[in-house]
Amino acid sequence: xxxxxxxxxxxxxxxxxxxxxxxxxxxxxxxxxxxxxxxxxxxxxxxxxxxxxxxxxxxxxxxxxxxxxxxxxxxxxxxxxxxxxxxxxxxxxxxxxxxxxxxxxxxxxxxxxxxxxxxxxxxxxxxxxxxxxxxxxxxxxxxxxxxxxxxxxxxxxxxxxxxxxxxxxxxxxxxxxxxxxxxxxxxxxxxxxxxxxxxxxxxxxxxxxxxxxxxxxxxxxxxxxxxxxxxxxxxxxxxxxxxxxxxxxxxxxxxxxxxxxxxxxxxxxxxxxxxxxxxxxx
Amino acid sequence: xxxxxxxxxxxxxxxxxxxxxxxxxxxxxxxxxxxxxxxxxxxxxxxxxxxxxxxxxxxxxxxxxxxxxxxxxxxxxxxxxxxxxxxxxxxxxxxxxxxxxxxxxxxxxxxxxxxxxxxxxxxxxxxx
Numbered sequence: 001x002x003x004x005x006x007x008x009x010x011x012x013x014x015x016x017x018x019x020x021x022x023x024x025x026x027x028x029x030x031x032x033x034x035x036x037x038x039x040x041x042x043x044x045x046x047x048x049x050x051x052x053x054x055x056x057x058x059x060x061x062x063x064x065x066x067x068x069x070x071x072x073x074x075x076x077x078x079x080x081x082x083x084x085x086x087x088x089x090x091x092x093x094x095x096x097x098x099x100x101x102x103x104x105x106x107x108x109x110x111x112x113x114x115x116x117x118x119x120x121x122x123x124x125x126x127x128x129x130x131x132x133x134x135x136x137x138x139x140x141x142x143x144x145x146x147x148x149x150x151x152x153x154x155x156x157x158x159x160x161x162x163x164x165x166x167x168x169x170x171x172x173x174x175x176x177x178x179x180x181x182x183x184x185x186x187x188x189x190x191x192x193x194x195x196x197x198x199x200x201x202x203x204x205x206x207x208x209x210x211x212x213x214x215x216x217x218x219x220x221x222x223x224x225x226x227x228x229x230x231x232x233x234x235x236x237x238x239x240x241x242x243x244x245x246x247x248x249x250x251x252x253x254x255x256x257x258x259x260x261x262x263x264x265x266x267x268x269x270x271x272x273x274x275x276x277x278x279x280x281x282x
Numbered sequence: 283x284x285x286x287x288x289x290x291x292x293x294x295x296x297x298x299x300x301x302x303x304x305x306x307x308x309x310x311x312x313x314x315x316x317x318x319x320x321x322x323x324x325x326x327x328x329x330x331x332x333x334x335x336x337x338x339x340x341x342x343x344x345x346x347x348x349x350x351x352x353x354x355x356x357x358x359x360x361x362x363x364x365x366x367x368x369x370x371x372x373x374x375x376x377x378x379x380x381x382x383x384x385x386x387x388x389x390x391x392x393x394x395x396x397x398x399x400x401x402x403x404x405x406x407x408x409x410x
Contacts, residue, residue: 032332166330174326174333188290192331212338215295256407264403266293 002065004029004147004179005050009059012045019045021203022059027181027196029064029146032173034190034211035183036273037200043183044080046200047151050181051077064146073103076145080152082136086125090118093139101143109142112168130161134168141172148172150182154189162186166193191269199276206276211269218272221249221262231259239275250275283320284313286329296331300339308348311364319349319357 005027012020020042027033035043048054049061052068052075061067064074084093090113098104113120116134118127124135133153140148150169154162170193173180184190190197191211198208207214218238225247228237235257239250250267251257257264267275284307288296307313320328322336340357343349351357384394 031334163330167327170326170330170333171323174323191290192288192296192329192335195332195334212295212297215293258404258407260404263400264407268291268293271293 002029003027003062004031004033004064005181006062007046007049007059008061010046010049010056010061011058012042012049012054013057018203020049023200023203023205024059025198025205025208027179027198029179030177031196032170032180032182032194033196033198034187034194035181035198035200036185036187036190037206038277041200042203043200044151045203047077047149047181047183050147051075051149053077073101073143074146076140076143076148078136078140078148078150078153081156082133082153084124084127084132084135084139087123089121089123090127090135091120093124093135094120094142097139097142103144105142105144108144109138112138112141128161129157130164133157133161133165137165137168137172141176141178144176145178147179147181150180152183152185154184154186162189169193187270187273188268197269197273199273201277214272215267215269217252217254218267218275219251219253219257220265220267220271221247221251221257222265223247223262226261238272239278283318285320286325286331288329288331297335297339297342300325300336301342304339304343304348305363308359308361308363311362313359313362314364315359315362317359318355319359321356 003026005025008024010020010023011018023042023046035046037043045054049056050063050068052070052072068075088096094106094109094113097109098106116131118131118135124132127135137153154165157165166189169180172178182190182194195211196209197211197214199206223246225242225245228240228247228249231237231251234255235251235253237249237251241248250272284303286300286303288299292299294302304313304319319340322333322340325331325336326333340349340351344351348359348361349357350360381394384397389397
């Protein structure tokens with residue numbers, strides 16, 4: 001199966017500043033992929049390269065097996081803060097979408113707007129944040145893309161609107177074969193909606209794995225102060241903290257840890273991501 | 283019909299949470315043989331969860347012989363676990379005796395729970 005997104009040594013420089021450096025990754029198709037990392041780590045740059053809005057300085061990028069092309073009917077992009085045209089009505093957004101996209105699914109778009117209880121004659125500028133985000137998602141989804149890319153779509157939404165947006169997005173993935181790549185700072189949201197996670201740090205990929213695997217293989221170990229080198233092989237220490245008497249480790253291990261010297265606890269996805277983002281300088 | 287929920291801070295993967303909730307409902311008799319589980323789309327629309335996760339959980343439950351997918355109709359419960367409650371009675375009795383012993387030894391609630399969880403984890407990890 002062709003990967004949704006594949007990059008090799010992908011690099012993007014703006015003048016002297018490097019926004020993305022030597023990024024090599026494969027995003028499997030048919031999945032919902034979360035992209036996390038601190039501001040400035042290169043998330044938006046990577047997403048815009050994938051949409052063909054930017055061109056690489058170096059390296060190679062393939063989207064659905066092709067070099068990305070701005071305006072491709074196979075890829076839909078929802079930019080940060082889910083922009084819409086404030087002066088246009090909802091009906092005009094849908095007409096514009098139909099005009100610009102040969103694959104436009106008018107029936108789907110109208111059903112979605114009706115299901116949301118929105119009046120097609122209303123101007124987008126008068127909509128709430130949550131309604132604007134839903135309109136942007138509807139316009140992107142009605143293209144019937146093979147890949148849907150969303151850059152922090154829920155960052156500005158209240159919890160209720162955020163849940164509504166994610167419900168709509170998950171319904172969309174349940175009823176179509178679309179692959180999704182979504183960046184967000186809200187890791188709890190990604191934990192439930194994504195099956196694959198990519199962590200970017202300092203413009204490079206730190207970890208990329210299935211969410212279930214990340215949750216199953218990472219553990220927090222607490223015990224008397226000791227040298228983590230004493231841990232047996234096959235275990236990677238991701239993060240470590242020591243006080244005078246106690247050591248706390250975040251460990252990646254596929255085998256169970258049965259050392260009675262450590263108390264072993266589960267970690268949620270947010271703790272795992274933070275461990276990767278706070279480990280010592282690379 | 284049962285409704286699922288997700289606990290984001292539990293560290294238990296969403297897929298495992300769904301499985302545990304079905305098993306729990308079977309044990310309590312909330313779900314009985316012939317009952318239909320919500321469709322993947324219904325679960326997704328309700329709790330905003332990845333559809334692959336729901337399918338994976340349902341496949342695992344099918345593999346355990348607890349449910350069966352009937353194409354075009356839905357996923358149905360094939361076995362109940364409620365009868366187990368009866369056979370668990372002696373075990374529960376033992377546990378209650380142990381709890382009384384722990385209390386008599388001066389352990390408070392938190393110490394009892396910590397002791398149980400720590401012993402349980404050690405047991406689990408010794409026998410994966």
